[in-house]
Amino acid sequence: MxxxxxxxxxxxxxxxxxxxxxxxxxxxxxxxxxxxxxxxxxxxxxxxxxxxxxxxxxxxxWPTKTALLLDVYQRFKNTRPFPDTGSLEGDLKAFLNNQLIGFWQDRLCGTVFRSIIAEAQGDDDAAQALFAYERGRRKFAEQIIERAKARGEVSAEFNGAVVIELLAGFAWHRLLTGRLNNSDEDIDAVVAMIMAAAKNGLRS
Amino acid sequence: MxxxxxxxxxxxxxxxxxxxxxxxxxxxxxxxxxxxxxxxxxxxxxxxxxxxxxxxxxxxxWPTKTALLLDVYQRFKNTRPFPDTGSLEGDLKAFLNNQLIGFWQDRLCGTVFRSIIAEAQGDDDAAQALFAYERGRRKFAEQIIERAKARGEVSAEFNGAVVIELLAGFAWHRLLTGRLNNSDEDIDAVVAMIMAAAKNGLRS
Amino acid sequence: MxxxxxxxxxxxxxxxxxxxxxxxxxxxxxxxxxxxxxxxxxxxxxxxxxxxxxxxxxxxxWPTKTALLLDVYQRFKNTRPFPDTGSLEGDLKAFLNNQLIGFWQDRLCGTVFRSIIAEAQGDDDAAQALFAYERGRRKFAEQIIERAKARGEVSAEFNGAVVIELLAGFAWHRLLTGRLNNSDEDIDAVVAMIMAAAKNGLRS
Amino acid sequence: MxxxxxxxxxxxxxxxxxxxxxxxxxxxxxxxxxxxxxxxxxxxxxxxxxxxxxxxxxxxxWPTKTALLLDVYQRFKNTRPFPDTGSLEGDLKAFLNNQLIGFWQDRLCGTVFRSIIAEAQGDDDAAQALFAYERGRRKFAEQIIERAKARGEVSAEFNGAVVIELLAGFAWHRLLTGRLNNSDEDIDAVVAMIMAAAKNGLRS
DNA sequence: AGCTAACCGAGACGGTACGTCTAGTCTTGCG
DNA sequence: CGCAAGACTAGACGTACCGTCTCGGTTAGCT
Structure with a gap:
């Protein structure tokens, strides 16, 4: 590249x-x-x-530094799959591994995304661009929960948006505190936590 | 002030x-x-x-801009309680409301902390200072889980570190995407999710 | 135009x-x-x-900015007469009024010529073009003195080149110090000075 | 230097x-x-x-490039004498040789002054600075004529301002057309011309 | 009581980067 | 082949901060 x-x-x-x-x-x-x-x-x-x-x-x-950063980031995308693994647990793990933590560990993706987040904290244009992008990604990821509901794995009241944001927040936190590596075990723990909540069939 | x-x-x-x-x-x-x-x-x-x-x-x-930012942030602290409410659910809500989201909504706390996080993404010294601070806060918050274990609310295998990081990550994500406000309902949903997982008694 | x-x-x-x-x-x-x-x-x-x-x-x-300037200047030329008034005094006044000061006061001629002179101080090509042009103009103007000699108004030893350059220098100086206007009286004084020198019949 | x-x-x-x-x-x-x-x-x-x-x-x-140029030029000044030679002819030659042509031939004085003149043609501030400076120099040089009048060399009606400007104009013209060198003979011719006019006792 | 050491405001210093402007060259596609 | 258009590299413009430095002055605390 x-x-x-x-x-x-x-x-x-x-x-x-x-x-x-x-x-x-x-x-x-x-x-x-x-x-x-x-x-x-x-x-x-x-x-x-x-x-x-x-x-x-x-x-x-590129009108701003952030626009350039976003373009650099875009070049990395589209390669990793976002599969339907057939189970909620598998989908959640794939989400964390392919779209978030694992993806950011690859090459510079994490570095670039960290930079974009940082830039967005001081520059309004950057913020709008990042927030729009991120909102879209989350909406897309909520399909995971919809699929699980279709399969009957979770009740219809299960709060998918919050689940996705919990995972995204966990990944962002790892990224921004420089702790992406050695997250495998913790990814399992996080997903297990979500699965446990899901099995209880609560509305969230 | x-x-x-x-x-x-x-x-x-x-x-x-x-x-x-x-x-x-x-x-x-x-x-x-x-x-x-x-x-x-x-x-x-x-x-x-x-x-x-x-x-x-x-x-x-103040050797760096970030050191000054951290000092500004410190001036806001210490005022909000971190109580033992007697229940895990109460403690978790208090954690999010008093120490994280609710706290950041107060005055400039959120703005300052956002700035510190941003600064840490490009400056190693800032990163070390922030990470050390943040690690300490999480360790401290894990007492919530220890208390719940002592009360028998959750099993001894419950992964407290991951729970705390899920909450922290959720709060960071809200902060960094400019969505602190109107989080009350989502805070309830997040805590309900954790409580559901806890009730299942799984190791995480 | x-x-x-x-x-x-x-x-x-x-x-x-x-x-x-x-x-x-x-x-x-x-x-x-x-x-x-x-x-x-x-x-x-x-x-x-x-x-x-x-x-x-x-x-x-136009290879250079100055070439363009020179072309703009050329468009202004050729209109004013350069007559044989029948006397040295008349010819000198006509020279100053029609070819130099008076001409430059007309429209943009002065502005353009000032620009060309300025350009020539930093650009060698421009300098060569300007100097060649200017040398030609002076040579041409020296005909005024030749005519006066033919008429017997001045002695054969009268230094025509220096007279022309004195007038040209005076005019340039007025142009470059932004004092073209209100020069009428001074033009008379300059010409009177030259006439006085001429009457003394000296070699210059 | x-x-x-x-x-x-x-x-x-x-x-x-x-x-x-x-x-x-x-x-x-x-x-x-x-x-x-x-x-x-x-x-x-x-x-x-x-x-x-x-x-x-x-x-x-230095607010502008020209201000810097003017300062460079100022460093060259003050060294050359501006003497009362006892005769108008001597004073005029000294003026041309010590304050104008001869001075500009020394080191970079001429180059710098040419640059200042050029700059002044496009920049109003520069123009004002240069014009003020130059006006002062001419006023000062007019003392030469005053002295000659006191000596009785020229009549009281002799137009000193025009004489000084003729000399200055001649010198500027030589400077700006790159012909400072080999001016000695022409300086003599110019001064002789002025002396001839002076002897005729005309008002200019 | 006098001396010294560290503090204070101020602001100049050598630098780096900003975002804009122009110079002069190049290529495309239309006429 | 000339034309309008507009991209390209290159680099100067004038401004804002960076982090360091010295200045001249002030005061606390040690001798």
Whole structure:
């Protein structure tokens, strides 16, 4: 993904339209800087230097630093499955492992997402972008509970939204406190807790 | 607490020891800026300007921006009770309401804590300080579960650490996604979920 | 001359040859910008924007900003007479009034020429163009002295080149120090000074 | 004067007051850049780089590029005499040689002054500064004529202001057309012209 | 009682990054 | 092939903070 991080190639305009080579070089550079120096060293200036791009080229396509971060994050998505494992327990574990904790452990996904969350705490635009994205992800994940209800695994009153947010919150907390690794056992514990609550058939 | 935010008074040295008036003026200014302009406008320079203090005076006592943020946060603490309500359910609700969500809704506590978390994502020192603080808070909160075990409300195998982290994660997630308000019903749902799991007597 | 400064008309290519409409639109825009915003606001970018022309179109025909300026200046020329008034005094006054100070007071001529001189101080190409132009003008003006010698108004040893340069220098100085206006009386004084020197019949 | 152009020394603050070492390093660097690269290469950025100074340090003390140029120019002044030679002819030659043409030929004085004139053509503040300076210089030089009148060399009606401006204009013209050198003979011719006019006793 | 050490406000210092502007080059697609 | 359009690299613009430093002054506490 970061194949051209020291791209010494000369990259001119390709006419009156966006040059995908530049776009990729910028995203590559952004990713590489986050990887090597973390959020603290991540500046538009540094990205431009590394990508051998002009600053205006970056500002033309990404209005804010966070927009660039979000784009870097988007490049990682779509690869991991979000399967119907046939059981609530399996689905919840897959959710944590494939979409949250496990996903963030892969490459820079976690680093980038941490940066986005941090950025959103001080910048309103970033906040709106992140919140919209996150709300969508949660809504999507609530299908897990709908499937479980269809299967009869949980009662219709079971509060799916809260379950999903509990899992997401747990994962965010692990991410933001630098404790993603060695979470396997705790993931099992969390899911077991949810399953226990589900078996009691309560409305939440 | 912010009684002297426009302190026009002249505040000289009081000799070879720390001047508490300066210390307070700086913390007041920091708080006021966070209140009025948010994390984005929060800079040492701005705090010094507003507090009519010299920058070195700030750097002498707070090595980093985050240290100052942590101090601002500390000023809010200690007031809210952390009672033994006599039941696990009561204790958990009190934990969320008095120590987490409810507490953060009060004045600037939430804003400041959000800022600290954000800062910690890019600054290692800040991260260590926050993580140590947070770990301590969780350990302390686990007493809730110990008390419940002593009462016989939950089995000895109940995974208290995970429960506390689920609640903390839920609260962080609400804080960081700007959804602290209108959480009362969801707090009840979360606690009900935990109680349901506890009643099943599982190891977690 | 500035008839199409807001040229909203669509101006396409007229095939494989230079489009005079574009050329004029560019010169018009350049002139208008100099008029309204002065040399400081005069950029190729601004000219292209105003003329609704592509930057390459400008660069194709004018290699430098100064070349464009010189072209704008040239459009003003040729209209004023450079007559043989029959006397040295009349010729000198006509020179100052028609070719220098009086000419520069007309419309933007002075503004444009000031800009060219300024440009020439930092750009070698511009300097060469300006100097060649100016040298030619002086040589031409020296005919005034030749005519006076033919008439017997001054001796053959009279240093015509220095006289012309004195007048040119005086005019440049007025132009560059923003004092073109109210020069009439001073023009008379300058010419009287030259006439007095001439009458003494000295070699200069 | 440019003794520390590659000043590798570390130059910290000397407290809450202007550091003359920085000031000198900046002026040295500005001078060196003008010398080596001319006005075209003269940017605040380049000066800061060469002086190993921060850009804000330059902007703190010199609001515009021209202000810096003027300061560089001022460092050259005051050394050359402006003597009373006892005769109008001698005074005029000394004026041209010591204060104008001859002075500008020395080191970078001419280059710097050319740059100032150029800058003044596009920047109003620069123009005001230059015009005020220049007006003062001319007023001062008019003492030459006053002295000649006191000596009885010229009549009381002799127009001193115009004479001084003729000389200044001649010198500016030589400077701005890159023809300072080999002016000695022409200086003599110019002065002879003025002397001839003076002898005729005309009012100008 | 005098000296010293640490404090205080102030603000300059060398830097880095910001977001905007222009320079000059390039390519596309229409006419 | 000329044209409008607009992308590209490059780098200067002027501003805001960063964290460090020295200044000149003040006062507490030790000698």
């Amino acid at each position: 970061v194949e051209s991080e020291t791209a010494a190639v000369k990259r001119a305009s390709i006419g009156a339209k966006r040059n995908p080579a530049s776009q990729n070089a910028i995203l590559d550079a952004a990713e590489a800087i986050l990887n090597e120096e973390g959020l603290a060293g991540f500046s538009i200036e540094a990205v431009a230097r590394r990508a051998r791009a002009g600053k205006p080229t970056i500002y033309r396509w | 912010v009684e002297s935010e426009t302190a026009a008074v002249k505040r000289a040295s009081i000799g070879a020891k720390r001047n508490p008036a300066s210390q307070n003026a700086i913390l007041d200014a920091a708080e006021a800026i966070l209140n009025e302009e948010g994390l984005a406008g929060f800079s040492i320079e701005a705090v010094a300007r507003r507090a009519r203090a010299g920058k070195p005076t700030i750097y002498r006592w | 500035v008839e199409s400064e807001t040229a909203a008309v669509k101006r396409a290519s007229i095939g494989a040859k230079r489009n005079p409409a574009s050329q004029n639109a560019i010169l018009d825009a350049a002139e208008a910008i100099l008029n309204e915003e002065g040399l400081a606001g005069f950029s190729i970018e601004a000219v292209a924007r105003r003329a609704r022309a592509g930057k390459p179109t400008i660069y194709r025909w | 440019v003794e520390s152009e590659t000043a590798a020394v570390k130059r910290a603050s000397i407290g809450a007051k202007r550091n003359p070492a920085s000031q000198n390093a900046i002026l040295d660097a500005a001078e060196a850049i003008l010398n080596e690269e001319g006005l075209a290469g003269f940017s605040i950025e380049a000066v800061a780089r060469r002086a190993r100074a921060g850009k804000p340090t330059i902007y703190r003390w």
